[in-house]
Amino acid sequence: MKTKNRFRDYKKDAQELDFGEIESDTRNRIIRFNNTPRIIGKMSVVGEKESKGPLGRFFDRCENNDKLGEKTFERAEIRMFDTAVRGAVQSANLTVDDIDLLISGDLLNQMTTSSYAARDIGVPHIGVYGACSTMTESLMLAATIVDGGYFERVLCATCSHFATAERQFRFPLEYGCQRPPYAQWTVTGAAASLVARNDKAYERFPKIVCAVPGKICDYGINDLNNMGASMAPAAMDTLYTLLTQTDYGVDDFDLIITGDLGKLGSDILRDLMRYRGIRLGQNYIDCGNMIYDVNQKCYQGGSGCACSATIFNSFIMNKLISGDYKRVAYLATGALMSTQSCYQGETIPCTSHAVVVESAYED
Amino acid sequence: MKTKNRFRDYKKDAQELDFGEIESDTRNRIIRFNNTPRIIGKMSVVGEKESKGPLGRFFDRCENNDKLGEKTFERAEIRMFDTAVRGAVQSANLTVDDIDLLISGDLLNQMTTSSYAARDIGVPHIGVYGACSTMTESLMLAATIVDGGYFERVLCATCSHFATAERQFRFPLEYGCQRPPYAQWTVTGAAASLVARNDKAYERFPKIVCAVPGKICDYGINDLNNMGASMAPAAMDTLYTLLTQTDYGVDDFDLIITGDLGKLGSDILRDLMRYRGIRLGQNYIDCGNMIYDVNQKCYQGGSGCACSATIFNSFIMNKLISGDYKRVAYLATGALMSTQSCYQGETIPCTSHAVVVESAYED
Numbered sequence: 001m002k003t004k005n006r007f008r009d010y011k012k013d014a015q016e017l018d019f020g021e022i023e024s025d026t027r028n029r030i031i032r033f034n035n036t037p038r039i040i041g042k043m044s045v046v047g048e049k050e051s052k053g054p055l056g057r058f059f060d061r062c063e064n065n066d067k068l069g070e071k072t073f074e075r076a077e078i079r080m081f082d083t084a085v086r087g088a089v090q091s092a093n094l095t096v097d098d099i100d101l102l103i104s105g106d107l108l109n110q111m112t113t114s115s116y117a118a119r120d121i122g123v124p125h126i127g128v129y130g131a132c133s134t135m136t137e138s139l140m141l142a143a144t145i146v147d148g149g150y151f152e153r154v155l156c157a158t159c160s161h162f163a164t165a166e167r168q169f170r171f172p173l174e175y176g177c178q179r180p181p182y183a184q185w186t187v188t189g190a191a192a193s194l195v196a197r198n199d200k201a202y203e204r205f206p207k208i209v210c211a212v213p214g215k216i217c218d219y220g221i222n223d224l225n226n227m228g229a230s231m232a233p234a235a236m237d238t239l240y241t242l243l244t245q246t247d248y249g250v251d252d253f254d255l256i257i258t259g260d261l262g263k264l265g266s267d268i269l270r271d272l273m274r275y276r277g278i279r280l281g282q283n284y285i286d287c288g289n290m291i292y293d294v295n296q297k298c299y300q301g302g303s304g305c306a307c308s309a310t311i312f313n314s315f316i317m318n319k320l321i322s323g324d325y326k327r328v329a330y331l332a333t334g335a336l337m338s339t340q341s342c343y344q345g346e347t348i349p350c351t352s353h354a355v356v357v358e359s360a361y362e363d
Numbered sequence: 364m365k366t367k368n369r370f371r372d373y374k375k376d377a378q379e380l381d382f383g384e385i386e387s388d389t390r391n392r393i394i395r396f397n398n399t400p401r402i403i404g405k406m407s408v409v410g411e412k413e414s415k416g417p418l419g420r421f422f423d424r425c426e427n428n429d430k431l432g433e434k435t436f437e438r439a440e441i442r443m444f445d446t447a448v449r450g451a452v453q454s455a456n457l458t459v460d461d462i463d464l465l466i467s468g469d470l471l472n473q474m475t476t477s478s479y480a481a482r483d484i485g486v487p488h489i490g491v492y493g494a495c496s497t498m499t500e501s502l503m504l505a506a507t508i509v510d511g512g513y514f515e516r517v518l519c520a521t522c523s524h525f526a527t528a529e530r531q532f533r534f535p536l537e538y539g540c541q542r543p544p545y546a547q548w549t550v551t552g553a554a555a556s557l558v559a560r561n562d563k564a565y566e567r568f569p570k571i572v573c574a575v576p577g578k579i580c581d582y583g584i585n586d587l588n589n590m591g592a593s594m595a596p597a598a599m600d601t602l603y604t605l606l607t608q609t610d611y612g613v614d615d616f617d618l619i620i621t622g623d624l625g626k627l628g629s630d631i632l633r634d635l636m637r638y639r640g641i642r643l644g645q646n647y648i649d650c651g652n653m654i655y656d657v658n659q660k661c662y663q664g665g666s667g668c669a670c671s672a673t674i675f676n677s678f679i680m681n682k683l684i685s686g687d688y689k690r691v692a693y694l695a696t697g698a699l700m701s702t703q704s705c706y707q708g709e710t711i712p713c714t715s716h717a718v719v720v721e722s723a724y725e726d
Contacts, residue, residue, distance in 0.1 A: 027463055029487055031513045072707060100390055101576055109472045110701035111492050119579040119712040124392055126500060126576055127699070127714075129474050129490040137489060141504065148511030150394045213464055213489055216482040336490070338473035344435060349482040351490075 030245050036207035037146040040196045042317050043087030044310040045080050047188030053292045058314040073163040080190040081117040081159040088192035099123045100151035105134040133334030134158040135309035136353040140211035142195040152197050159190030160304030183225040184262045185298035189306035191313040204360045206320040214238050214351035222347045228265020231333040234350040236272040254325040259308035259332035260288035262300030287311045308332045323361030393608050399570035400509040403559045406450030407673040408443045410551030416655045421677040436526040443553040444480040444522040451555035462486045463514035468497040496697030497521040498672035499716040503574035505558040515560045522553030523667030546588040547625045548661035552669035554676040567723045569683040577601050577714035585710045591628020594696040597713040599635040617688040622671035622695035623651035625663030650674045671695045686724030
């Protein structure tokens with residue numbers, strides 16, 4: 001157990017960080033997909049605040065009421081999830097009956113949202129938990145199942161909601177608690193991607209070429225508000241593995257995106273990578289850092305499963321479909337803490353799963 | 364949403380149940396493994412109560428203190444998990460560094476146990492949530508990953524603890540709440556299985572031949588204590604799919620085991636299958652029904668992720684290794700409820716994933 005809070009003053013002692021543990025990882029961690037499973041459908045739904053952010057016009061659907069007319073925020077979240085799933089299926093001109101499997105997860109305890117939504121959708125379901133890294137975790141598993149020829153069409157979905165996440169992980173909104181300057185804002189939204197076996201009809205769709213399952217990293221943060229600093233080492237570990245265990249260099253990607261490190265977290269990631277000899281230039285961005293405008297007072301930016309999932313399934317996927325981006329590395333990041341453990345003095349274990357997605361159009 | 368409590372007096376109206384929804388499932392739900400991934404290592408750890416039950420002598424390790432000398436029950440659960448994982452690796456004469464991936468889950472919020480344990484184990488990790496169905500969910504995914512040739516050795520693990528589960532899902536033990544006669548007792552234990560690519564050296568180990576991902580079923584139970592009745596329809600759906608979408612009949616299995624339906628739940632499953640024209644005879648057993656003696660006052664029997672996982676990784680695996688059992692269908696069952704939702708009046712969605720495991724020894 002690591003209890004030293006290495007990031008309280010990270011800039012000062014980042015150079016002294018001990019990376020021994022990570023460098024000793026000699027196992028192959030890359031999952032390579034030889035049959036290039038395609039992402040043939042997608043849908044993103046966001047709440048009001050997100051729709052007013054810089055990326056607002058790219059989302060498929062914007063809700064103007066965070067309760068969506070439902071009685072509870074939980075039910076609103078379920079409805080958003082359902083909309084995203086059905087929308088993704090529709091966008092591929094299919095029906096729910098054509099889907100072989102749904103892989104999904106969310107932030108709520110016992111995965112309420114995805115389990116309850118999956119009940120009504122009626123598709124065989126695998127529940128995964130990777131907190132905010134759920135989208136890449138699902139995409140990785142879906143690609144594995146489709147690439148191996150076990151099923152033809154597997155749907156991946158996730159969602160998060162500011163009100164339900166705050167109540168569960170921090171305080172109910174009604175308390176009006178003050179937020180520290182390093183806090184992030186959980187994105188209200190849901191997104192789904194449909195992964196299908198490569199087929200003549202799907203040739204023009206983006207393909208998943210490889211994936212890296214994350215290793216759990218914990219650098220000793222125990223502040224439930226400081227998500228960015230907690231998750232940055234996990235993103236570093238996965239990104240470093242991707243860049244060293246494949247032939248890809250940073251410049252081979254049109255974009256490297258992380259999930260929801262926010263401003264602080266992505267700065268830490270840049271530093272951590274620099275200390276390992278890798279410079280992340282202009283083609284590295286963080287979804288949490290992009291989703292809100294600085295005037296929206298979300299401090300370090302967005303977080304939550306839906307943060308990177310909605311951006312990936314709108315802006316990024318559009319660019320991959322059109323061929324503007326040839327290759328994107330998508331590393332969603334998840335903080336796997338339980339409030340219970342943090343109150344018991346535990347630190348926050350984090351993970352980051354990566355998928356590499358390529359456009360169907362070559363240079 | 365189905366809100367009719369169909370099982371309050373299930374014996375009376377079971378004949379009137381509406382199975383239309385399930386019969387309309389025409390999609391292929393079977394995952395077939397052509398490269399016969401093997402289960403080459405296993406370990407089961409249980410608490411004191413379980414060690415005194417009828418199967419006590421089969422478990423690999425019995426703890427005589429439910430806190431294992433730790434400060435909290437949560438930490439005790441993490442320690443059991445760790446013991447099971449390392450034990451399974453050791454039983455195959457390997458080290459943790461030889462493991463490519465760990466797939467695990469547990470009952471606690473945000474999967475505390477498996478995330479925290481995976482942090483210390485240092486193997487790439489995929490978190491899954493299927494409540495008590497976690498073991499078969501992990502085995503199914505591990506077999507898919509290994510069979511497809513993506514990784515060589517994938518470890519599956521899960522655990523549960525009576526004290527942590529009661530506190531989270533019902534009441535802290537210290538309250539001394541009365542338990543209704545249809546309640547079950549969460550098994551304190553942990554288990555792990557190591558799935559490896561088929562290889563000359565592993566020929567004598569049991570193989571996973573196919574799997575069925577579960578569909579979420581909800582017949583309207585909203586009583587957090589009535590797990591058996593909640594989960595029986597999900598087990599029925601998966602078992603019925605297995606028996607109709609493959610050539611297997613009930614008699615082709617030496618044993619059909621369900622996870623933790625308990626006495627009441629397994630009776631319901633027998634009835635549900637009979638109404639669909641399938642008689643589960645003597646070769647059907649339920650792990651929840653087996654793990655405790657009637658004198659141990661656990662009412663309907665055991666439940667929890669560890670219930671079927673520990674029995675599978677001890678008694679059942681021993682028989683498969685020795686060739687006494689040629690083929691076993693293992694259907695772990697999970698109730699995916701959140702207490703929050705149940706207090707809000709929601710019913711309990713359930714699932715059941717199945718794997719079919721065969722001995723290396725033919726008839």
